[in-house]
Amino acid sequence: MIIYFIGTGGSEGIPAHLCTCKTCKEARRLGFAQRKPSTLAVITKNNEAILIDVGTDIRDLLHVPLKGILLTHWHHDHIYGLYKLRWMAQKTELYAPKGHADALILNDPKNLKPKTIKAGDVLKIDSLRITALRLNHEVETVGFLIEEDGERFALLYDTKGIPPETLDILKKKPPRVAVVDATYAPGVDDPYHNNVDEGAKIGLEVAEKVYLSHISHKNLPFLQLLAHVRKKYGDNVRVAYDGLIVHI
Ligand SMILES: [Zn+2]
Ligand SMILES: [Zn+2]
Ligand SMILES: [Zn+2]
Incomplete structure (x- = not known):
């Protein structure tokens, strides 16, 4: 399978509108440092696509039928794109946890077919086996362990640390x-999100290779962030960016 990182930012995206912080200024100079809110696609061995979170409009980036849409949670940076996507010309299942659900989408889903999932549930979509994993966030949130023919990757955002049952x-x-929440700069302690080093540590505890994602403009500027991660973790931890493709 292939993971396609469509959006790797936090709520505000990078650059945030009119923001003059170092991270946003850099992103106006360097296109690759710009980030849309969290949106990720998985392309299966059969060339079918599923979408995990829809933080942005995907039409110019992934104009294919979707075998399903999964939400980690209902925070706005993970569902923006759904307001438009629900008009798509094909009925599509939307699997999401219950907490904090958005009334507009659930009362008027158009061609989305909402279904509730909870931690521990297992879904089979095309060639994928997907297990929902409990995460530690402000509202009910699930990550996913996604398997195809014995190859696995885990999506672990939004979260601060991970609960013992998920670690098990x-x-x-x-x-x-592992694709892990790394919203904030090193040293920042937030109750709902990891900083870069917390994200790297969790990722390395469970996986061979780690991609840090859900990166806020409050994080280090992209080039500084790359240098920090490379120096501290070598090749095993990488910083995800919009447009990145990873083969699993
Ligand atoms: Zn988020
Ligand atoms: Zn900024
Ligand atoms: Zn969130």
């Missing part, structure tokens, strides 16, 4: 790649 599942079935 991941230790039993270690993913090759």
